[in-house]
Amino acid sequence: MFENLLNISDAAKLLGVSPSTLRRMEKTGNIEEYGLKVIYTPGGQRRYILDEVQQLFSNQGFSGQIGFGTKPALLIRDFTIAFTEPHSQLAIKMDHQITATQQLIEQALNDKIPIIFSKTIYETENKVSRLWCEKFPSLQILDRESTWVNIHPDLSDYPYDLINATVYISSLYDDQVDDFLKDRQIDTLILAGTTTSGSIRATAVDALQRGYRVIIPKEAVGDRNQTLQNSTLVDLNARYADVMNLDKVLKGMKP
Incomplete structure (x- = not known):
């Protein structure tokens, strides 16, 4: 409790x-x-x-609500084997995030909302990747060819519009993702995945700075412990995104 x-x-x-x-x-x-x-x-x-x-x-006026725009996209980050397998060095505290993400995907498919899967990889020849790994050595398991970067089995069979492998903390740092969103005139980014205090937070900040409305269904994101998860969600809601329960997000996705 x-x-x-x-x-x-x-x-x-x-x-x-x-x-x-x-x-x-x-x-x-x-x-x-x-x-x-x-x-x-x-x-x-x-x-x-x-x-x-x-x-x-x-x-008390600490934060307002941005709300949904007219053209949302769903971006899922790092629900791969490395972050969801309990014995992995990178594993998060799993609850019902995968089930919640499945509901988001089904709603997006039903309403023809673009879906992006973004996953962290480690590349020895990339300076940023090496530097991040100096700070966070566990990232070394995320070789592009390893099974650790495979999408979670319950999410792997969906028809994603874009699968983006990235060495960057923010999924929007890659032009591939930002160009994809701009080409489709997306104005709202719904974020699911992990970690809430890491890539989800970084992507939320980056997305807001690029002019996207950011929506985070709290049941569909995860972190390594509940205290970190809770404090990050409160801070995200206060500064960069609308943190909502899953039911409200699913309703907001409907045309």
Whole structure:
């Protein structure tokens, strides 16, 4: 039950206040006026509900809603064997992300929305790839010819409009993806995949800077632990994207 909760430090940082302020608000009984509840773990640690912290951002003017445009595309990043196989060095914490992504793909196919699959590869001759690998050595397993970069079996048989292998953190750094979107006059990018704090975040920032509306269905992205996942989603929603539940995204994809 504690997976979608933030600790007091993360909640305070995202709200722009100090942990002592949250403790004081709780002591005086004022914290519920802001729509926040305090939950205690069996060990007595304070936790705050992710959705409530995210809602407080919106209610207090910390973030607005961009919403859908008229021409969306779905971009899936790194739901490959390397990031989804539990024994992999790069594995994320898996819940229902693959099932959620399947629903997004089915909706996109039904509504003729373009679908891109972008996957990280490691190339020894590429300077950027080598540099990223110095910081993150586990990337060395992502050789272009290895089975680690194969698409997850439950997603591999879909007819993608573009499969993009990239050495870059942002999927839009490659002209191939950006040109694909521009050629189709795409104005909204729906992001699924991993990692939320890595390539998803980088792609969201890059997409916004290039003029795309960014939508992130929270059930369809993943990271290596729930705390990192939660704090990144709140920050993305506050700054660069609309983070929504899956049902709302599926409805927004319909013409």
